[in-house]
Amino acid sequence: MCVQLQYIRAIAALLVIYFHAILQLEKLNPDAWVTDYLFGKSGVDLFFVLSGFVMWITTADKPQTVTDFWWKRVRRVVPLYWAVTLAAAMVALVLPQILKSTQFDVPHILASLAFLPWINPSDPAGEMIAPLIVPGWTLNYEMYFYLLFGLCLLVPVRHRIAAITLLIGSIFVLANLAPESTAARFYGDTVIFEFVAGVFLGRIYKSGLSLSAPVVAAGLAIGFAALLYNDYRAFELPRLVTIGIPAAIIIFFATATRIPDLKAWGWLRILGDASYSIYLTHIFTLAGSRMIYPYVIGAVESDTLFVALMIAMSTAVGLASYYLFEVPVGRFLSSANAPRFGRVAKAGSA
Template sequence: MLVQLQYLRAIAALMVVYFHSVLQVQKVNSGFDSQFHLFGETGVDIFFVLSGFVMWLTTAGREMRPLDFYRRRIQRIVPLYWLATLFSAAVALIAPSILKSTVFNIPHLVASLLFLPWRNAADPELVAPVVIPGWTLNYEMFFYLVFGLLLLVREKWRLYALFGTMTAVILTCRLLPVTTATTVYGDPIIYEFLAGVVLAKLYLEKVLLPQAVAWPALVVGFAFLLINETLCDASMRAYMWGIPAVVILCSAVSIDFSKRPVIGWLSYLGDASYSIYITHAFTLALIRVVCGVLKIDIVTHGSVFVSACIVGSAIGGAIVHELTTPSRWGKWKKKQAAIA
């Protein structure tokens, strides 16, 4: 895996953690003015473009059956997500005051486990699963479903088939009566996955930006991502947030990192980014509760609180990553067997 992809995964995950950390301050004090501090939601758009890139990069030029593709995706995504979902539901049932954005509701829980869009029981205006950040996984699993089926199509036609399928889905959803499902799958945000696929195809064909252009483009991409996030809401994200995310990835993969020293901790956080993303909501809730018990005013100490949330989420996600990665368990078992 390209090391810059790991860097981007880490940055994207920490952006989302920062975004939700500031929202935690708002939960304590609804009058808290975060207009000039609240950003990072666009880390999701980087993830979506990355996902399309990685899926094409890891399947191009290889014979892979849809069932094998699904098995690998399910093994990576489902166990931790289901565990987090069931844990959230249990907390919502037993101690509802801890997770303020979660209410125990059986239909909502089932829909969450099946990656189906559903209105949040705690906030009917919000279409999100029990684990709120998991709304992105509903899109991810939809993309995997479509991409896996299209592995049956010859590779030279696969990109066109993917574009046609996604366009057909969007148009169909726009023509059907408005429902939760048509609203979700009719969102052009799914084109961000397609953009990542296009970038991967260009990368494999060695169509890259010149090194002298790639670095400035990377900086400009991040600048516009954050500026656009401030100026535009999520209704415009497919292009106002998606295009800068595409520029960022295009620039990053055009840069030759092979002769540069690897930033070990950042690469590791990229490897653990999924665990960080899924578990950070629990870490933030825990830190908020601890601050309440210790009578720490997180509004007054906002920067310290947010910093603690970022560091705590990174550490917590890394621990979960170590505990839930099958290959690491295999290495541990072999080590224990050797000792015995």
């Protein structure tokens, strides 16, 4: 696996934390100058493209059953997500004033655990499609993609990209032709094609493409500049166009060269390893920051430092979650075998 993917995961997680930290600060002090610099949601798009990329390079020449594939995805995603979702549900029931964007609603909780799109009851407008843990909306897309990609493992590898593109594209068209509904809105969003872009990039990577370091550096600089600028400007265009394309450019150039696992960047790789835990737990840390804001500001008198503190605290909590929960649970579940009902077609088979 390319070590640079872990670096990008770390950057993506930090971008999302920054984005939500600024949103928290806006509620606490709308006049803070740093709230004018709201960006970071693009970290999600980097995750989406990366998911498609990783799914391709880890399955293209490694035949496995559909259930093996799904089981690996379930044991990677579900334990921590269910844990934080149930924890949030308990907080919403016992201390509802802590999590402002969370309500204890049984149907919503069940839909969240099942990765089904559902209107979040805490949204006054009744329009936000999000699970109990609001950032978990991305996992609804992740699990949807994994479901469809797993089915496509039954197709010979030479036809697999066409199969996943056709399958996702067909559902996308049907969703947009269907009457207005939560499911139609969710599955008819262009953001799902960011996963498809990642699959195509994985295919390019497996072909052995290699670019020189200066070209890669220039491409990454352009990609990140476009990503952050479009993120900040929030143009009224499909997310796939404004953020998805720059995210794909970043992944393309980041994987177009082979670099060693630089010891000097070891901390960034660690954050990449823990990015899932950081992503899922940071919302709790930021919620807690509302309670300590008056004391911190009274001591440091700087909203900028408070944002930095929120990012540092979220990272620390995420790392603790990774080492204390995600790693040991993952090791335990990796020893369990998934049921089998057949092998996928091998590369090149009819």
